[in-house]
Amino acid sequence: MDILNNLESKNISKGIILLHQGENCSVAYKVLKGCLRSYVIDKSGKEHILQFAPEGWFISDMDSFFNNKPSNTFIDTIEDSKVLLITKQELGSFEKLDKETLIEQNERLFRNLISTNKRLINLLSSTAEERYIDFIETYPTLLxxxxxxxxxxxxxxxxxYLSEVRRKLAKK
Amino acid sequence: MDILNNLESKNISKGIILLHQGENCSVAYKVLKGCLRSYVIDKSGKEHILQFAPEGWFISDMDSFFNNKPSNTFIDTIEDSKVLLITKQELGSFEKLDKETLIEQNERLFRNLISTNKRLINLLSSTAEERYIDFIETYPTLLxxxxxxxxxxxxxxxxxYLSEVRRKLAKK
DNA sequence: GATAAAAATTAAGGTATCTTAAGAAATTAC
DNA sequence: GTAATTTCTTAAGATACCTTAATTTTTATC
Incomplete structure (x- = not known):
């Protein structure tokens, strides 16, 4: 995806909100250094994290980005970070993409879908303790x-409750 | 996606398992009539449904289908159904697809991802009652x-518990 | 290196949701 | 149309997880 080669990178310090719920998301981020996250805030004010994006990952509100809608999510930096910004103009519509880029896009969506599905299964069928253990095994460095x-x-x-889960696990 | 025009359809009566967990999934189904579902069975024997596929929907274990792995899911018919079978030979690899098909595939993955994400947010942030109400609004006919x-x-x-939720809602 | 701020833990009491079991209602089969 | 099966409901007791609030530990700030 040689689009990425021409983009400028940007340094952003920790704790900066890059996208607010309700805003139209006009950029996707590729993380070069640090870590971003996307999250929602529910009616009772609680945050729920959808995605962590450490080095190498893309993050965006895809529904908002591609369909020009107000975003459901927030995106912010959880470490001092360096990112590439990909704007809609640069990416263009699906139709304008060349075949190679479409295939890459396809594979990215595909991997994303598989991991989102795995997480869904986890939430439906595993206890808090099992989910924590799975996280350790899947993302040992993030832990x-x-x-x-x-x-x-x-x-x-x-x-x-995570604290309690960890205490119980430590005893074993 | 003119591939679909040449495929034969197949009638399958209710309650037939088309894919077992652990099997390699070599087919994707497009539902013409009736309804299929995909689901997992957890360690304690409980079923968790990942997807309903009524008329017009596709269903498959994508990870197993595309990556040639044992599937995590079961697929079965929950009504007498009529389906199109799409085999790997017919679909081919990403590389062999033409641009138009790639774009369609992209859009399908994309919509799927957005709705899976919505469901994830729901599970993370909503109560059982809220999830039920959301289901009614999103899939009124399935209800x-x-x-x-x-x-x-x-x-x-x-x-x-769903029964209890419904009783409480009825009282309001 | 002392102080402030943020993160992690602990504990008590509460609530949402589950488990089990039984009965009522609806659907299917003959 | 009766029996058999499946689905739906009800209720009591259990449990996983949450809430609140206080304490300890770690990290950041000057």
Missing amino acids: HRLPLKLIASYLGMTPE | HRLPLKLIASYLGMTPE
Whole structure:
């Protein structure tokens, strides 16, 4: 995807909100350094993390980006980060993409879908403890890099309960 | 996607398992009549439904189909159904697809991803009652067509609890 | 290196949802 | 149209997970 070669990179310090819920998302980010996340805030004010994007990952509100709708999600930096910005003009519509780019896009969507589905199965069928163990095995480096309260949010439990889960596991 | 025009259709009566967990999935189904579902069975023997596929929908274990792996899911008919079978030979690899088909595939993956993400957010941030209400609004026809115990499974709750949720809603 | 801020833990009490089991209602089969 | 099967509901007791709030530990700031 040689589009990416021409883009400028941007440094963003930790804690900056790049996209607000309700805004139209006009950019996708490719993370070169650091880590971003996307999340929603529910009616009772609680945050729920949809995705972590460390080095090499893309992050965006795809529905908002491609379909020009107000986004459901927030995106912010959870570490000092360096990102590439991909705007809609640069990416263009599906129709304008060349075949190679379409295939890459296809594969990316595909991998994303498989992992989202795996996470869905996890939420439907596993306990908090099982989900935590699975996270450790799937993202061992993130575990030591991110605050546990963010991991708890990603896993769909409170930090207090994750703490209890970890204590029980340590005893074993 | 003119591939589909040449395929033969097949009638399958209710309750037939078309794909077992662990098998390699060599076919994708397009549903012409009736309804299929995909589901997993967890360690404790409970079923969790990932997808309903009524008329017009595609269903398959994509990870197994495209990556030639044992499937994580079961697929079966939940009504007497008529389906088109799409085999790997017919679809071919990504590389061999023409541009138009790639774009369609892209859009399908894309829509799928957006709805899977919506469901994920729902599971992370909504109560059982909220999820049920959302289901009614999103799939009003399925509600009257499918047994409630299947809907409960899709929504991530027990049929007994769904029953309680419905009773409480009826009182309002 | 002291102070402030953020993250993690602990514990008590509460609530949403599950489990089990039984009965009622609806559907299917003969 | 009766029996058999499946689905749906009800209710009591159990449990996973949450809430709140206080304490400890770690990290960031000057």
